[in-house]
Ligand SMILES: *[C@@H]1O[C@H](CO)[C@@H](O)[C@H](O)[C@H]1NC(C)=O
Protein backbone atom coordinates (compact mmCIF):
# COMPACT_ATOMS: atom_id res chain seq x y z
CA UNK A 299 0.00 0.00 0.00
CA UNK A 300 2.82 2.36 0.89
CA UNK A 301 4.53 1.52 -2.32
CA UNK A 302 1.36 2.20 -4.26
CA UNK A 303 0.96 5.53 -2.50
CA UNK A 304 4.53 6.39 -3.37
CA UNK A 305 4.01 5.50 -6.98
CA UNK A 306 0.82 7.55 -7.08
CA UNK A 307 2.58 10.53 -5.52
CA UNK A 308 5.41 10.25 -7.96
CA UNK A 309 3.05 10.08 -10.91
CA UNK A 310 1.06 12.99 -9.62
CA UNK A 311 4.26 15.01 -9.24
CA UNK A 312 5.18 14.16 -12.82
CA UNK A 313 1.77 15.16 -14.07
CA UNK A 314 1.91 18.41 -12.13
CA UNK A 315 5.38 19.16 -13.44
CA UNK A 316 4.17 18.45 -16.95
CA UNK A 317 1.06 20.56 -16.52
CA UNK A 318 3.21 23.37 -15.20
CA UNK A 319 5.30 23.36 -18.33
CA UNK A 320 2.20 23.12 -20.49
CA UNK A 321 -0.20 25.75 -19.29
CA UNK A 322 -1.29 26.03 -22.91
CA UNK A 323 -2.51 22.44 -23.21
CA UNK A 324 -6.11 23.51 -22.78
CA UNK A 325 -5.90 26.62 -24.92
CA UNK A 326 -9.34 27.42 -26.30
CA UNK A 327 -9.33 29.59 -29.36
CA UNK A 328 -13.01 30.34 -28.95
CA UNK A 329 -12.12 32.39 -25.86
CA UNK A 330 -10.57 35.00 -28.15
CA UNK A 331 -6.82 34.39 -28.27
CA UNK A 332 -4.15 36.64 -29.64
CA UNK A 333 -2.16 34.49 -32.06
CA UNK A 334 1.62 34.83 -32.33
CA UNK A 335 1.86 33.84 -35.97
CA UNK A 336 -0.34 32.60 -38.80
CA UNK A 337 0.67 30.90 -42.04
CA UNK A 338 -1.05 28.65 -44.56
CA UNK A 339 0.47 25.26 -45.28
CA UNK A 340 1.09 23.80 -48.76
CA UNK A 341 -2.55 22.75 -49.01
CA UNK A 342 -3.83 26.18 -48.09
CA UNK A 343 -4.86 25.18 -44.55
CA UNK A 344 -4.19 27.93 -42.03
CA UNK A 345 -1.92 27.21 -39.08
CA UNK A 346 -2.35 29.47 -36.07
CA UNK A 347 0.54 29.53 -33.58
CA UNK A 348 0.14 30.42 -29.93
CA UNK A 349 2.95 29.89 -27.41
CA UNK A 350 4.40 26.42 -28.04
CA UNK A 351 1.10 25.27 -29.56
CA UNK A 352 -0.41 25.15 -32.99
CA UNK A 353 -4.04 25.17 -34.15
CA UNK A 354 -4.53 23.59 -37.55
CA UNK A 355 -7.46 24.72 -39.65
CA UNK A 356 -10.55 26.47 -38.31
CA UNK A 357 -11.56 24.18 -35.49
CA UNK A 358 -10.17 21.53 -33.22
CA UNK A 359 -7.76 21.49 -30.35
CA UNK A 360 -4.25 22.86 -30.13
CA UNK A 361 -1.30 20.53 -30.60
CA UNK A 362 2.34 21.05 -29.67
CA UNK A 363 4.08 22.85 -32.54
CA UNK A 364 7.11 20.58 -32.22
CA UNK A 365 5.00 17.59 -33.25
CA UNK A 366 4.75 19.08 -36.73
CA UNK A 367 7.98 21.08 -36.80
CA UNK A 368 10.34 19.20 -34.50
CA UNK A 369 13.50 21.24 -35.07
CA UNK A 370 11.89 24.46 -33.87
CA UNK A 371 12.69 22.96 -30.46
CA UNK A 372 16.14 21.51 -31.00
CA UNK A 373 17.91 24.75 -31.46
CA UNK A 374 15.95 26.87 -29.15
CA UNK A 375 13.40 25.93 -26.59
CA UNK A 376 10.20 26.73 -28.36
CA UNK A 377 8.47 29.31 -26.23
CA UNK A 378 6.69 30.82 -29.19
CA UNK A 379 7.02 31.67 -32.87
CA UNK A 380 7.36 35.40 -33.62
CA UNK A 381 6.21 35.25 -37.22
CA UNK A 382 5.64 32.75 -40.05
CA UNK A 383 4.74 32.82 -43.71
CA UNK A 384 4.58 30.59 -46.74
CA UNK A 385 6.63 31.55 -49.78
CA UNK A 386 4.27 31.06 -52.70
CA UNK A 387 5.76 32.57 -55.81
CA UNK A 388 5.49 30.74 -59.10
CA UNK A 389 8.46 32.76 -60.36
CA UNK A 390 10.93 31.56 -57.75
CA UNK A 391 10.66 27.77 -57.91
CA UNK A 392 13.59 27.24 -55.53
CA UNK A 393 11.66 28.80 -52.65
CA UNK A 394 8.14 27.94 -53.78
CA UNK A 395 5.97 26.58 -50.98
CA UNK A 396 8.63 26.86 -48.30
CA UNK A 397 7.33 27.85 -44.89
CA UNK A 398 9.53 30.24 -42.94
CA UNK A 399 9.45 30.65 -39.18
CA UNK A 400 11.02 33.50 -37.26
CA UNK A 401 12.13 32.96 -33.66
CA UNK A 402 14.05 35.78 -32.00
CA UNK A 403 17.12 36.23 -34.23
CA UNK A 404 16.74 33.01 -36.23
CA UNK A 405 14.83 31.94 -39.32
CA UNK A 406 13.83 28.33 -40.08
CA UNK A 407 12.84 27.19 -43.57
CA UNK A 408 10.69 24.10 -43.98
CA UNK A 409 9.89 22.29 -47.19
CA UNK A 410 7.36 19.48 -47.05
CA UNK A 411 7.64 19.46 -43.25
CA UNK A 412 11.42 18.97 -43.31
CA UNK A 413 13.87 21.58 -42.10
CA UNK A 414 16.12 22.57 -44.96
CA UNK A 415 19.85 21.97 -44.75
CA UNK A 416 21.79 24.76 -43.15
CA UNK A 417 18.81 26.12 -41.21
CA UNK A 418 18.20 27.75 -38.79
CA UNK A 419 20.11 30.80 -39.98
CA UNK A 420 20.35 34.34 -38.75
CA UNK A 421 17.53 36.54 -40.03
CA UNK A 422 20.16 39.12 -41.04
CA UNK A 423 21.80 36.54 -43.30
CA UNK A 424 18.67 35.36 -45.12
CA UNK A 425 16.71 38.61 -45.09
CA UNK A 426 19.36 41.35 -44.87
CA UNK A 427 17.94 44.64 -43.64
CA UNK A 428 15.08 42.98 -41.72
CA UNK A 429 15.23 43.31 -37.92
CA UNK A 430 15.24 40.50 -35.34
CA UNK A 431 12.36 39.88 -32.95
CA UNK A 432 9.67 40.40 -35.54
CA UNK A 433 5.94 40.58 -34.86
CA UNK A 434 4.53 39.31 -38.15
CA UNK A 435 5.38 38.40 -41.72
CA UNK A 436 3.33 37.65 -44.83
CA UNK A 437 4.28 36.69 -48.36
CA UNK A 438 3.03 39.04 -51.07
CA UNK A 439 3.41 37.72 -54.61
CA UNK A 440 2.93 39.63 -57.84
CA UNK A 441 0.57 41.20 -58.77
CA UNK A 442 -0.75 41.90 -55.26
CA UNK A 443 2.63 43.55 -54.60
CA UNK A 444 4.59 45.16 -57.44
CA UNK A 445 7.31 42.53 -57.09
CA UNK A 446 7.34 39.14 -55.34
CA UNK A 447 7.80 40.40 -51.78
CA UNK A 448 7.57 39.59 -48.11
CA UNK A 449 5.99 42.13 -45.80
CA UNK A 450 7.53 42.20 -42.31
CA UNK A 451 6.02 43.90 -39.28
CA UNK A 452 7.71 45.00 -36.08
CA UNK A 453 5.90 47.43 -33.80
CA UNK A 454 4.74 50.20 -36.05
CA UNK A 455 7.47 49.54 -38.63
CA UNK A 456 6.62 47.82 -41.90
CA UNK A 457 9.14 46.56 -44.47
CA UNK A 458 8.62 45.38 -48.03
CA UNK A 459 11.36 42.90 -48.85
CA UNK A 460 11.91 42.20 -52.54
CA UNK A 461 12.55 38.47 -52.88
CA UNK A 462 14.52 38.77 -56.13
CA UNK A 463 16.73 41.81 -55.47
CA UNK A 464 16.70 41.63 -51.64
CA UNK A 465 15.97 45.36 -51.58
CA UNK A 466 14.16 46.53 -48.45
CA UNK A 467 11.68 49.37 -48.55
CA UNK A 468 10.39 50.83 -45.29
CA UNK A 469 6.67 51.57 -45.51
CA UNK A 470 4.34 53.56 -43.39
CA UNK A 471 0.98 51.87 -42.93
CA UNK A 472 -0.65 54.82 -41.19
CA UNK A 473 -4.18 53.55 -40.71
CA UNK A 474 -3.11 50.08 -39.61
CA UNK A 475 -2.71 48.86 -36.05
CA UNK A 476 0.50 47.03 -35.06
CA UNK A 477 0.07 43.46 -36.31
CA UNK A 478 0.88 40.54 -34.02
CA UNK A 479 0.42 38.13 -36.94
CA UNK A 480 -0.54 38.42 -40.59
CA UNK A 481 -1.54 36.14 -43.43
CA UNK A 482 -2.58 35.93 -47.02
CA UNK A 483 -5.73 33.91 -47.50
CA UNK A 484 -8.18 33.66 -50.38
CA UNK A 485 -6.58 36.57 -52.22
CA UNK A 486 -6.82 38.89 -49.21
CA UNK A 487 -4.31 40.15 -46.67
CA UNK A 488 -5.18 40.11 -43.00
CA UNK A 489 -3.44 41.69 -40.02
CA UNK A 490 -4.33 40.21 -36.63
CA UNK A 491 -4.00 42.36 -33.52
CA UNK A 492 -5.18 40.99 -30.23
CA UNK A 493 -8.18 38.82 -31.09
CA UNK A 494 -9.29 41.25 -33.78
CA UNK A 495 -8.25 41.48 -37.41
CA UNK A 496 -8.26 43.98 -40.24
CA UNK A 497 -8.09 43.39 -43.98
CA UNK A 498 -5.50 45.59 -45.62
CA UNK A 499 -4.11 46.60 -48.98
CA UNK A 500 -0.58 45.12 -49.06
CA UNK A 501 0.82 47.96 -51.15
CA UNK A 502 -0.46 50.90 -49.14
CA UNK A 503 -1.61 49.43 -45.83
CA UNK A 504 -5.01 51.00 -46.32
CA UNK A 505 -7.90 49.37 -44.50
CA UNK A 506 -11.23 49.67 -46.30
CA UNK A 507 -14.58 48.78 -44.81
CA UNK A 508 -15.71 48.12 -41.26
CA UNK A 509 -12.62 46.86 -39.42
CA UNK A 510 -11.33 45.65 -37.05
CA UNK A 511 -13.50 42.55 -36.72
CA UNK A 512 -13.43 39.59 -34.35
CA UNK A 513 -11.09 36.83 -35.53
CA UNK A 514 -13.35 34.24 -33.89
CA UNK A 515 -16.28 35.28 -36.06
CA UNK A 516 -14.50 34.67 -39.34
CA UNK A 517 -11.57 32.31 -38.82
CA UNK A 518 -12.77 29.92 -36.16
CA UNK A 519 -15.74 27.67 -35.69
CA UNK A 520 -17.06 28.40 -32.24
CA UNK A 521 -20.39 27.74 -30.58
CA UNK A 522 -20.33 31.20 -29.04
CA UNK A 523 -19.00 34.30 -30.67
CA UNK A 524 -18.44 37.84 -29.50
CA UNK A 525 -21.56 39.37 -27.99
CA UNK A 526 -21.93 42.03 -30.64
CA UNK A 527 -21.35 39.80 -33.64
CA UNK A 528 -24.13 39.87 -36.22
CA UNK A 529 -24.88 36.20 -37.00
CA UNK A 530 -26.04 36.76 -40.58
CA UNK A 531 -23.01 38.87 -41.47
CA UNK A 532 -20.71 36.43 -39.70
CA UNK A 533 -22.07 33.29 -41.35
CA UNK A 534 -22.17 34.87 -44.81
CA UNK A 535 -18.59 36.04 -44.64
CA UNK A 536 -16.99 33.30 -42.53
CA UNK A 537 -13.97 31.65 -44.15
CA UNK A 538 -14.67 28.43 -42.26
CA UNK A 539 -15.89 25.66 -44.56
CA UNK A 540 -19.56 24.67 -44.62
CA UNK A 541 -20.58 21.31 -43.16
CA UNK A 542 -23.58 20.81 -45.43
CA UNK A 543 -25.87 22.61 -47.86
CA UNK A 544 -29.16 21.76 -49.52
CA UNK A 545 -32.18 23.32 -51.12
CA UNK A 546 -35.67 21.95 -50.55
CA UNK A 547 -38.30 21.28 -53.20
CA UNK A 548 -39.70 24.82 -52.82
CA UNK A 549 -36.24 26.18 -53.65
CA UNK A 550 -35.34 27.37 -50.14
CA UNK A 551 -31.64 26.97 -49.39
CA UNK A 552 -30.10 25.89 -46.08
CA UNK A 553 -26.36 26.05 -45.38
CA UNK A 554 -24.93 24.55 -42.18
CA UNK A 555 -21.74 25.40 -40.34
CA UNK A 556 -20.92 24.33 -36.79
CA UNK A 557 -23.78 25.36 -34.54
CA UNK A 558 -25.50 27.66 -37.02
CA UNK A 559 -27.23 27.67 -40.36
CA UNK A 560 -28.17 30.22 -42.97
CA UNK A 561 -31.44 30.10 -44.81
CA UNK A 562 -32.41 31.81 -48.04
CA UNK A 563 -36.00 31.50 -49.22
CA UNK A 564 -36.97 31.13 -52.83
CA UNK A 565 -37.68 34.50 -54.40
CA UNK A 566 -36.18 36.41 -51.46
CA UNK A 567 -32.53 37.43 -51.36
CA UNK A 568 -32.54 38.11 -47.62
CA UNK A 569 -30.47 35.61 -45.65
CA UNK A 570 -31.51 34.59 -42.17
CA UNK A 571 -29.28 32.93 -39.59
CA UNK A 572 -30.38 30.67 -36.77
CA UNK A 573 -28.89 28.05 -34.49
CA UNK A 574 -29.28 24.38 -35.36
CA UNK A 575 -30.28 23.83 -31.74
CA UNK A 576 -33.25 26.13 -32.24
CA UNK A 577 -34.62 24.77 -35.53
CA UNK A 578 -33.42 21.15 -35.41
CA UNK A 579 -33.14 20.55 -31.71
CA UNK A 580 -32.74 16.75 -31.85
CA UNK A 581 -29.61 17.24 -33.95
CA UNK A 582 -28.07 19.98 -31.76
CA UNK A 583 -25.15 21.00 -34.00
CA UNK A 584 -22.43 20.03 -36.45
CA UNK A 585 -24.11 18.00 -39.16
CA UNK A 586 -22.04 16.11 -41.77
CA UNK A 587 -24.39 16.11 -44.76
CA UNK A 588 -27.95 17.17 -45.60
CA UNK A 589 -30.13 16.41 -48.60
CA UNK A 590 -33.77 17.10 -49.25
CA UNK A 591 -36.32 14.73 -50.69
CA UNK A 592 -40.07 15.17 -51.01
CA UNK A 593 -40.54 17.91 -48.40
CA UNK A 594 -38.15 16.31 -45.94
CA UNK A 595 -34.64 17.20 -44.90
CA UNK A 596 -32.40 14.16 -44.39
CA UNK A 597 -29.67 15.22 -42.01
CA UNK A 598 -26.70 12.99 -41.33
CA UNK A 599 -24.49 13.33 -38.30
CA UNK A 600 -21.85 10.67 -37.57
CA UNK A 601 -23.58 7.27 -37.65
CA UNK A 602 -27.12 8.63 -37.52
CA UNK A 603 -29.69 10.13 -39.80
CA UNK A 604 -32.38 12.58 -38.67
CA UNK A 605 -35.38 13.30 -40.89
CA UNK A 606 -37.37 16.54 -40.61
CA UNK A 607 -40.56 17.47 -42.37
CA UNK A 608 -40.05 20.96 -43.78
CA UNK A 609 -42.41 23.47 -42.22
CA UNK A 610 -42.71 26.14 -39.58
CA UNK A 611 -41.45 24.69 -37.32
CA UNK A 612 -39.65 21.71 -38.88
CA UNK A 613 -40.84 18.50 -37.25
CA UNK A 614 -38.63 15.52 -36.53
CA UNK A 615 -40.18 12.26 -37.74
CA UNK A 616 -41.04 9.55 -35.25
CA UNK A 617 -38.63 6.66 -35.19
CA UNK A 618 -35.61 8.81 -35.99
CA UNK A 619 -32.68 9.17 -35.61
CA UNK A 620 -31.82 5.83 -37.19
CA UNK A 621 -28.45 4.39 -38.11
CA UNK A 622 -27.32 5.65 -41.52
CA UNK A 623 -26.63 2.03 -42.42
CA UNK A 624 -30.26 1.09 -41.84
CA UNK A 625 -31.71 4.08 -43.71
CA UNK A 626 -29.33 4.41 -46.66
CA UNK A 627 -27.52 1.08 -46.73
CA UNK A 628 -24.11 2.64 -46.11
CA UNK A 629 -22.05 3.10 -42.95
CA UNK A 630 -21.85 6.64 -41.58
CA UNK A 631 -20.26 9.08 -41.34
CA UNK A 632 -20.51 10.46 -44.86
CA UNK A 633 -19.18 13.76 -46.24
CA UNK A 634 -21.89 15.05 -48.55
CA UNK A 635 -25.20 14.04 -50.12
CA UNK A 636 -27.57 15.50 -52.69
CA UNK A 637 -30.59 14.75 -54.85
CA UNK A 638 -31.05 16.65 -58.10
CA UNK A 639 -34.41 18.30 -58.83
CA UNK A 640 -37.34 15.90 -58.61
CA UNK A 641 -35.25 12.77 -58.99
CA UNK A 642 -35.33 9.80 -56.66
CA UNK A 643 -31.62 9.01 -56.52
CA UNK A 644 -29.61 10.24 -53.55
CA UNK A 645 -25.94 10.68 -54.40
CA UNK A 646 -23.77 10.02 -51.36
CA UNK A 647 -20.13 11.11 -51.19
CA UNK A 648 -17.84 9.44 -48.70
CA UNK A 649 -14.13 10.25 -49.04
CA UNK A 650 -13.49 10.20 -52.77
CA UNK A 651 -16.20 7.67 -53.53
CA UNK A 652 -19.74 8.32 -54.71
CA UNK A 653 -22.68 5.95 -54.20
CA UNK A 654 -26.26 6.09 -55.43
CA UNK A 655 -29.29 5.21 -53.32
CA UNK A 656 -32.66 4.73 -55.01
CA UNK A 657 -35.07 6.35 -52.56
CA UNK A 658 -38.05 4.46 -54.03
CA UNK A 659 -36.51 1.03 -53.55
CA UNK A 660 -37.01 -0.90 -50.35
CA UNK A 661 -34.79 -1.47 -48.53
CA UNK A 662 -32.45 1.34 -49.54
CA UNK A 663 -29.14 0.11 -50.90
CA UNK A 664 -26.02 2.16 -51.65
CA UNK A 665 -24.89 0.92 -55.05
CA UNK A 666 -23.15 2.11 -58.19
CA UNK A 667 -19.95 2.78 -56.22
CA UNK A 668 -17.44 4.82 -58.21
CA UNK A 669 -14.37 6.92 -57.46
CA UNK A 670 -14.26 10.69 -57.88
CA UNK A 671 -10.79 11.49 -59.13
CA UNK A 672 -10.96 15.27 -58.73
CA UNK A 673 -11.30 15.40 -54.94
CA UNK A 674 -9.75 13.45 -52.07
CA UNK A 675 -12.73 14.57 -50.02
CA UNK A 676 -15.41 17.24 -50.17
CA UNK A 677 -17.14 19.30 -47.48
CA UNK A 678 -20.63 19.66 -48.92
CA UNK A 679 -22.58 19.45 -52.17
CA UNK A 680 -25.79 20.97 -53.49
CA UNK A 681 -27.81 20.14 -56.59
CA UNK A 682 -30.53 22.38 -57.99
CA UNK A 683 -31.76 23.57 -61.37
CA UNK A 684 -28.33 25.16 -62.00
CA UNK A 685 -26.50 21.86 -61.59
CA UNK A 686 -24.19 20.65 -58.82
CA UNK A 687 -22.02 22.78 -56.60
CA UNK A 688 -19.28 20.82 -54.86
CA UNK A 689 -17.85 22.70 -51.89
CA UNK A 690 -14.31 22.22 -50.66
CA UNK A 691 -12.92 24.71 -48.17
CA UNK A 692 -13.81 28.24 -49.18
CA UNK A 693 -14.42 27.34 -52.80
CA UNK A 694 -17.00 25.57 -54.88
CA UNK A 695 -16.88 23.95 -58.30
CA UNK A 696 -19.71 23.63 -60.72
CA UNK A 697 -20.73 20.42 -62.55
CA UNK A 698 -23.65 19.95 -64.91
CA UNK A 699 -24.47 16.42 -63.72
CA UNK A 700 -23.35 13.69 -61.29
CA UNK A 701 -21.83 11.86 -64.25
CA UNK A 702 -19.65 14.84 -65.16
CA UNK A 703 -18.56 15.17 -61.54
CA UNK A 704 -17.38 11.57 -61.51
CA UNK A 705 -15.90 11.66 -65.01
CA UNK A 706 -14.07 14.98 -64.56
CA UNK A 707 -10.32 14.89 -65.00
CA UNK A 708 -9.47 18.54 -64.44
CA UNK A 709 -10.94 20.92 -61.90
CA UNK A 710 -13.41 23.40 -63.33
CA UNK A 711 -13.25 27.10 -62.48
CA UNK A 712 -13.00 27.85 -58.76
CA UNK A 713 -15.73 30.03 -57.22
CA UNK A 714 -15.85 31.66 -53.81
CA UNK A 715 -18.48 30.42 -51.39
CA UNK A 716 -18.76 33.65 -49.37
CA UNK A 717 -19.04 35.87 -52.43
CA UNK A 718 -20.97 33.81 -54.94
CA UNK A 719 -23.34 31.87 -52.71
CA UNK A 720 -23.84 34.38 -49.89
CA UNK A 721 -23.02 37.67 -51.59
CA UNK A 722 -20.33 38.73 -49.08
CA UNK A 723 -17.92 40.92 -51.01
CA UNK A 724 -15.27 41.44 -48.33
C1 LIG B 1 7.74 18.52 -27.84
O1 LIG B 1 7.95 19.27 -26.67
C2 LIG B 1 7.58 18.59 -25.48
C3 LIG B 1 7.82 19.51 -24.30
O2 LIG B 1 8.24 20.75 -24.65
C4 LIG B 1 8.41 17.32 -25.32
O3 LIG B 1 8.03 16.63 -24.17
C5 LIG B 1 8.21 16.45 -26.55
O4 LIG B 1 9.05 15.32 -26.48
C6 LIG B 1 8.53 17.22 -27.80
N1 LIG B 1 8.18 16.42 -28.95
C7 LIG B 1 8.96 16.30 -30.01
C8 LIG B 1 8.44 15.44 -31.13
O5 LIG B 1 10.07 16.82 -30.07
Ligand SMILES: *[C@@H]1O[C@H](CO)[C@@H](O)[C@H](O)[C@H]1NC(C)=O
Pocket residue numbers: 452453454455476
Ligand atom coordinates in the same frame (compact mmCIF):
# COMPACT_ATOMS: atom_id res chain seq x y z
C1 LIG C 1 2.95 50.04 -31.92
O1 LIG C 1 4.37 49.91 -31.96
C2 LIG C 1 5.10 51.04 -31.50
C3 LIG C 1 6.56 50.70 -31.65
O2 LIG C 1 6.94 50.68 -32.99
C4 LIG C 1 4.76 51.32 -30.05
O3 LIG C 1 5.43 52.49 -29.62
C5 LIG C 1 3.26 51.52 -29.93
O4 LIG C 1 2.94 51.67 -28.56
C6 LIG C 1 2.52 50.30 -30.49
N1 LIG C 1 1.10 50.57 -30.46
C7 LIG C 1 0.26 49.78 -29.82
C8 LIG C 1 -1.17 50.19 -29.87
O5 LIG C 1 0.62 48.78 -29.26
Ligand SMILES: *[C@@H]1O[C@H](CO)[C@@H](O)[C@H](O)[C@H]1NC(C)=O
Pocket residue numbers: 566567568570
Ligand atom coordinates in the same frame (compact mmCIF):
# COMPACT_ATOMS: atom_id res chain seq x y z
C1 LIG D 1 -37.70 38.25 -47.23
O1 LIG D 1 -37.35 37.64 -46.00
C2 LIG D 1 -37.21 38.54 -44.91
C3 LIG D 1 -36.71 37.78 -43.73
O2 LIG D 1 -37.57 36.72 -43.41
C4 LIG D 1 -38.54 39.23 -44.65
O3 LIG D 1 -38.40 40.14 -43.59
C5 LIG D 1 -39.00 39.94 -45.91
O4 LIG D 1 -40.26 40.48 -45.72
C6 LIG D 1 -39.02 38.99 -47.10
N1 LIG D 1 -39.28 39.75 -48.34
C7 LIG D 1 -40.16 39.34 -49.23
C8 LIG D 1 -40.27 40.18 -50.44
O5 LIG D 1 -40.84 38.33 -49.06
